[in-house]
Amino acid sequence: MDFNDTPEEAEFRAEARAFLEQHLDKKEPGRPSRDESYMKRAKEWQNIKAENRFAQITWPEAMGGRGGTPMQQVIWNQEEAQFDAPTAPFAIGLGMCVPTVIAFGADEHKERYVKKALHGEEIWCQLFSEPSAGSDVAGLKTKAVRDGDDWVVNGQKVWTTGAQFSDYGILLTRTDPDVPKHKGLTMFIVDMKDPGVEVRPIHQASGGREFNEVYFTDVRIPDSDRLGEPGQGWKVAIVTLMNERLAVGGSPGPDWQEIMDYARDAGTLSDAAFRAKLADWYVAAQGYKLTKFRTQTALSRGETPGPENSIGKIITANHLQDICNSAVEMQDHYGIINDPGKAPADAIFQESLMWAPGLRIAGGTDEILKNIIAERVLGLPQDVRVDKDKAFSEL
Structure with a gap:
């Protein structure tokens, strides 16, 4: 394992850092600003990155990328994370949806959608989960029925991040209920502004509204907007899901350093029980850091990282929840205050505590990721599947 940049990587890191310093302010500790100007700033920053070939570094130049290496993308992500970069609205579209369009779409799809998404002109969402099919994505019930040159879609999706401001989405539907559940699925591109699409934001405990319910009522989608062959939607979805697992591998929010600083200011750093927990958090963070280094080393050698990427989200999501719970308990009766103007540390621990359970669901639940680790890392036998x-119609 080599922790050092190669000369070429060091040169790219310096270029990236100089570009970021020219356009952005350094990130300040505390709660990130998501005011009314956030979306405007996000679109402007996305366009600046695209114009300078920093938006999607590994994409080929013909697609608006740089034709760079995966390690260069890692370096860019590391450097951008140190700045106040408004990137949230495009993470799903460029990290999961548009790569699926590139992999399975026709040339006219790539011509129509890729550039606009890359430059921040259009935003995408991913429409997979349903009330009765969350972790079991293949158990979905939203149906698409062929009608001439169109497909008519009816059904419901849930937990769709960013649907309320998205222009397009990739939609997984059931087109054949008379075959096993993984074989009767088909993927489409859907216009989120279609009158038959209704988006209802979900008010979360954290105060945010990132997730949504989405209802489809007689939405007509041209067959030309199908991704992959009919019945082959699971194959398409796997590409999206693998990109998703990598995209949500880490967790934003307070880490051991932040709670240690807070405990020092609060005068509780001398508590032996707290110090023991702090040591556990530090060790877990270092273990995760070294696991990421393993992935980065594989990328720098041109190798493909393995399923150990699933380890990251399990560790960091639970890690975040535990740290924030301990911080809120440390604040005693002040811990119930979630007003950033009145709560200690700008209420960052309260907000992150409320957000952490959602992170343990997004991108695959803890249970699903544990199964992946058990089967693909440890080589244990698969769970028994009676279906x-x-x-699907018999289940």
């Missing part, structure tokens, strides 16, 4: 060879 494997039954038609």
Whole structure:
């Protein structure tokens, strides 16, 4: 394992850092600003990155990328994370949806959608989860029925991040209920502004509204907007899900350093029980850091990282929840205050505590990721599946 940049990587890091320093302010500790100007700033920053070939570094130049290496993308992400970069609205579209369009879409799809998404002109969402099919994505019930050159879609999705401000989405539907559940799915591009699409934001405990319910009522989608062959939607979805697992591998929010600083200011750093927990958090953070270094080393050698990427989200999401819970308990009766103007540390621990359970669901629940680690890292046998060879209509 080599922790050092190669000369070429060091040169790119310096270029990236100089570019970021020219356009952005350094990130300040505390709660990030998400005021009314955030979306405007996000679109402007996305366009600046695209114009300078920093938006999607590994994409080929013909797609608006730089034709760079995965390690260069890692370096860019590391450097950009140190600045006040408004990137949230485009993470799903450029990290998950548009790569799926590039992999399975026709040339006219790539011509129509890729550049606009890359430059921040259009925003995308991912429409997979349903009330009765969350972790079991293949158990979805939203149906698409062929009608001439169109497909008519009816159903419901839930937990769709950013649907309320998205222009397009990739939509996984059931087109054949008379085959096993993984074989009767088909993926489409859907216009989120279609009158048959209704978006209802979900008011979260954290105060945010990132997640949404989305209802489809007789939405007509041209067959030309299908991604992949009919019935092959699971194959398409796997590409999206693998990109998703990598995209949500880490967790924003307070870490051991922030709670240690707060404990020092609060005068509780001398508490032996707290110091023991602090040591555990530090060790876990260092273990995760070294696991990421392993992935980065593989990328720098041109290798493909393995399923150990699933480890990251399990560790960091639970880590975040534990740290914030301890911080709120440390504040005693003041811990119930969630007003950033009145709560200690700008209420960052309260907000992150409320957000952490959602992070443990997004991008695959803890249970799903543990199964991936058990089967693909440890080589343990798969869970028994009694529905494997039954038609979905019989379940």
